[in-house]
Amino acid sequence: CARRRMFPSVRVKVKGLEPLQQYYIAIDVVPVDSKRYRYVYHSSQWMVAGNTDHSCITPRLYIHPDSPCSGETWMRQIISFDRVKLTNNEMDDKGHIILQSMHKYKPRVHVIAQDSRFDLAQIQSLPAEGVQTFSFQETEFTTVTAYQNQQITKLKIDRNPFAKGFRDPGRNRGVLDGLLETYPWRPPLALDFKAFGADSQGGSSSSSPVASSGG
Amino acid sequence: CARRRMFPSVRVKVKGLEPLQQYYIAIDVVPVDSKRYRYVYHSSQWMVAGNTDHSCITPRLYIHPDSPCSGETWMRQIISFDRVKLTNNEMDDKGHIILQSMHKYKPRVHVIAQDSRFDLAQIQSLPAEGVQTFSFQETEFTTVTAYQNQQITKLKIDRNPFAKGFRDPGRNRGVLDGLLETYPWRPPLALDFKAFGADSQGGSSSSSPVASSGG
DNA sequence: CTTTTAACACCTAGGTGTAAAATT
């Protein structure tokens, strides 16, 4: 019952794919550490509040609904994961991404070359080969069931069309200013496949994030 | 721009599939003849009003969104094609099913066994083998851009939840009574795969339609 | 005390037949 979309959504651009090759593109969300956090209001920061064991949980994969698609088509458009749904219900049977509240996570984007040897039609877990994984430092976030930081609330109300009912028409624009410490990313981010075959983690170092108006 | 869902939608039950085999299930709509029709109001029937050439048009395939899926799963549920969209725009580039107005058509349901030799991930046309096609006499219909028959309008308003705004709360139920000649089918229909390998057309003769409340 | 749940008003997004206008 308790499931919400991820917002802002992860949006990426891809370069360097084989134009005629078919690819699946997917996203998952993995723990950054095994710590539980609490927000200290008077110092405006997250502090460690305990430990958790994430080791037995395999993260769920969300396949981009346009999959599978040719490299040419993927590269021509911004790839948006705006329908990804998060839940804290560990018994979820709708295929949504399951997270624990008050923990730190980071999204990963996987580009999976279609291989006729394997059936990728309904991927539940990542194949052993032909996968390129990217993650961006800037997309780390902390999960909550109630907002701790009023700047995040402001960002959501101003940028999420479904929250338009809470907007104050007289307030100034530019809410992203000054938020770079707590919510620093502006999708789309860039996945550069010219580095294919090299280090498969940490694509952010070899590719340039591309600015946009976000969410 | 002009596209509407097909209503009532085609709904079928399937029997006799291999439980572990993966299947795609798809629908398309083919012309019944090459005639153009007009509705003669005072005699309440469709009359031939000319000829058309359908020969060069390949019908578009709508893949059921649950595809691919195991035979076991397909057999456990009613398979509903309630999101199929029809259009009369021959230049449509959204993948909707293209029909000409004032013509007679019938839907066909295709059950496609997944074959690792072929890529069925984004089927544009039917494969040469491993396909079983069913059609039901009762599902024939005539396309219009404006309703000719007030009984059809009544049926739609009473049965389509999106038309609830036009319902007359005091009017009697049971609008399907007496409509069997013009709109006789009540999904779901039954596809019986015990006949697999036999005649691939006209599944209606060897299987029993199953009554339901429809729409 | 902290954290989570559920009901809510207020939105976006899109599926209806209608009626008037436009097209053929």
Added chain:
DNA sequence: AATTTTACACCTAGGTGTTAAAAG
């Protein structure tokens, strides 16, 4: 004259933060 298109009010369906209640 027949058919198609368009704008429209009225729905369904579902995504927001808010708030009060519930749970721990």
